[in-house]
Amino acid sequence: MYRKPQHRHTDDFYRRSHILKVQIPIVTTEPDPVILVYNQDRSIEAMLPLTPKVRRFLKGKLKSFWVAHAVPDLKAGNGKYQICLDRPAPWQEW
Numbered sequence: 804m805y806r807k808p809q810h811r812h813t814d815d816f817y818r819r820s821h822i823l824k825v826q827i828p829i830v831t832t833e834p835d836p837v838i839l840v841y842n843q844d845r846s847i848e849a850m851l852p853l854t855p856k857v858r859r860f861l862k863g864k865l866k867s868f869w870v871a872h873a874v875p876d877l878k879a880g881n882g883k884y885q886i887c888l889d890r891p892a893p894w895q896e897w
Contacts, residue, residue, distance in 0.1 A: 822892045826866030868892040
Protein backbone atom coordinates (compact mmCIF):
# COMPACT_ATOMS: atom_id res chain seq x y z
CA MET A 804 0.00 0.00 0.00
CA TYR A 805 1.44 3.34 -0.96
CA ARG A 806 0.86 6.94 -0.04
CA LYS A 807 2.89 10.05 -0.70
CA PRO A 808 3.00 12.03 2.56
CA GLN A 809 2.01 15.67 2.53
CA HIS A 810 4.69 16.47 5.08
CA ARG A 811 8.10 15.08 5.92
CA HIS A 812 7.93 12.22 8.41
CA THR A 813 10.41 11.85 11.24
CA ASP A 814 12.25 8.65 12.03
CA ASP A 815 9.69 8.11 14.81
CA PHE A 816 6.98 7.70 12.14
CA TYR A 817 8.84 4.66 10.81
CA ARG A 818 9.80 3.21 14.22
CA ARG A 819 6.38 3.11 15.80
CA SER A 820 3.35 0.98 15.04
CA HIS A 821 0.14 2.52 13.73
CA ILE A 822 -3.44 1.30 14.09
CA LEU A 823 -5.16 1.45 10.71
CA LYS A 824 -8.78 1.05 9.72
CA VAL A 825 -9.20 -0.97 6.52
CA GLN A 826 -12.70 -0.77 5.06
CA ILE A 827 -14.73 -1.34 1.95
CA PRO A 828 -16.98 1.67 1.19
CA ILE A 829 -20.67 0.74 1.44
CA VAL A 830 -21.52 2.89 -1.58
CA THR A 831 -19.10 3.71 -4.37
CA THR A 832 -19.21 5.09 -7.89
CA GLU A 833 -15.94 3.36 -8.78
CA PRO A 834 -16.22 0.66 -11.47
CA ASP A 835 -13.63 -1.45 -9.61
CA PRO A 836 -14.05 -1.83 -5.84
CA VAL A 837 -11.52 -0.04 -3.65
CA ILE A 838 -10.67 -0.08 0.03
CA LEU A 839 -9.99 2.84 2.32
CA VAL A 840 -6.95 2.59 4.60
CA TYR A 841 -6.29 5.26 7.23
CA ASN A 842 -5.31 5.96 10.81
CA GLN A 843 -7.26 8.03 13.33
CA ASP A 844 -5.53 11.36 12.62
CA ARG A 845 -5.43 10.65 8.85
CA SER A 846 -1.65 11.10 8.65
CA ILE A 847 -1.85 7.79 6.76
CA GLU A 848 -4.60 7.67 4.17
CA ALA A 849 -4.98 5.70 0.94
CA MET A 850 -7.50 4.26 -1.52
CA LEU A 851 -6.33 0.95 -2.90
CA PRO A 852 -7.76 -1.78 -5.14
CA LEU A 853 -9.77 -4.48 -3.41
CA THR A 854 -7.67 -7.56 -4.14
CA PRO A 855 -8.36 -11.19 -3.21
CA LYS A 856 -5.57 -10.91 -0.60
CA VAL A 857 -7.31 -7.94 1.07
CA ARG A 858 -10.63 -9.83 1.03
CA ARG A 859 -8.89 -12.64 2.95
CA PHE A 860 -7.58 -10.09 5.47
CA LEU A 861 -11.09 -8.70 6.01
CA LYS A 862 -12.61 -12.19 6.46
CA GLY A 863 -16.03 -11.11 5.16
CA LYS A 864 -16.21 -7.92 7.26
CA LEU A 865 -16.75 -4.47 5.77
CA LYS A 866 -14.05 -3.04 8.06
CA SER A 867 -11.38 -4.14 10.45
CA PHE A 868 -8.46 -2.64 12.35
CA TRP A 869 -4.81 -3.58 11.97
CA VAL A 870 -1.54 -2.88 13.71
CA ALA A 871 0.81 -1.77 10.93
CA HIS A 872 4.15 -0.12 10.37
CA ALA A 873 5.55 2.12 7.64
CA VAL A 874 8.69 1.38 5.65
CA PRO A 875 10.33 3.99 3.38
CA ASP A 876 9.94 2.96 -0.25
CA LEU A 877 13.44 3.63 -1.52
CA LYS A 878 12.62 2.21 -4.95
CA ALA A 879 9.71 4.62 -5.57
CA GLY A 880 11.42 7.54 -3.85
CA ASN A 881 9.81 10.99 -3.51
CA GLY A 882 8.92 10.43 0.15
CA LYS A 883 6.63 7.47 -0.55
CA TYR A 884 6.36 4.64 1.89
CA GLN A 885 4.91 1.17 2.07
CA ILE A 886 2.47 0.12 4.79
CA CYS A 887 2.80 -3.41 6.15
CA LEU A 888 -0.18 -4.89 8.01
CA ASP A 889 1.28 -6.83 10.94
CA ARG A 890 -1.67 -8.28 12.84
CA PRO A 891 -5.35 -7.63 13.60
CA ALA A 892 -5.97 -4.94 16.22
CA PRO A 893 -8.84 -4.70 18.72
CA TRP A 894 -11.95 -2.83 17.58
CA GLN A 895 -11.57 0.95 17.77
CA GLU A 896 -14.31 3.54 18.39
CA TRP A 897 -13.38 5.98 15.59
